[in-house]
Amino acid sequence: MFLTPWQKEWNYVLRQEYEFLRKGRFKKDSVLNGLVADKVPDGLQNTLDKAFSKAFEIIFEKGTGVIEKTYNxxxxxxxxxxxxxxxxxxxxxxxxxxxxxxxxxxGNKNLIFSGVEGIGLGALGIGLPDIPLFTAMILKSVYEVALHFGYTYTETEEKYFILRLIQCALAHGKELDSFNDELNGFIEDGVLPKGYSESEQIRATAATMSSELLYMKFLQGLPVVGAVGGAYDVIYMQKVQKFARIKYHRRFLFDRADEKIKPTIVEGPKSKGGHGPGFDPDDGPATA
Incomplete structure (x- = not known):
């Protein structure tokens, strides 16, 4: 079957999404995590939960304008x-x-700044105070991706999409598949989940972030060696950026190419082990 450029691009995005999910389903704990696991104090994750939640709340309330001053x-x-x-x-x-x-x-510019900031603060043994800046950098990166694909980020619906996107990017296993299916559902209908609460979603996203970054943020709080933990800021930010580009790209194609793509979309397997609707395995390999 002859495919238009728009249909090929749709398949390309679906393959990227599939590869991201395939790689992210199984969490691989690093050797470093194993070395510090028994040294993490009780209650640190709860402290991180609150710190990330507070960072999101403050930025959404009065920090977006400040972030916008950092890009054109x-x-x-x-x-x-x-x-x-x-x-x-x-x-x-x-x-x-x-x-x-x-x-x-x-996104590459943001990664460079995040690396310098994370390593620098880590070398000084500054872990928890890094969270507001790290959260702001993640949101800045997602905001810029949104703008490049023609979307805003201040409305309630858009903040939901961003919070869920970040949560999904850092999730694993069944949660990763479930969150991704919910994001795709929102892309298709633009409807918030029934009974949606922004404060609850902020807490849920913060909990996923604190769980994923627990050991690294603990390590970052130790002088000198904390630079290693700070370096992981780049790894996690890169992961969020990549997933953001995939989801906004998919959303852009779905919203703006009705006559070129949608008539050819057929229902296929959901994220759990499948490629999703419209996947064409003969259109070449996906690349990052």
């Missing part, structure tokens, strides 16, 4: 409009790839 929001929006017009006019894969390429370029 208007410039990104104008660039997106140009890219979107080109994609419609040219109707080829190169123009469609520009969105994710531009998003990746901005």
């Amino acid at each position: 929001k208007k410039g990104i929006e104008e660039q997106f409009q140009t890219n979107e017009n080109n994609a419609k006019d040219r109707d080829d894969r190169n123009s469609l790839r520009l969105f994710s390429r531009k998003a990746a370029n901005s």
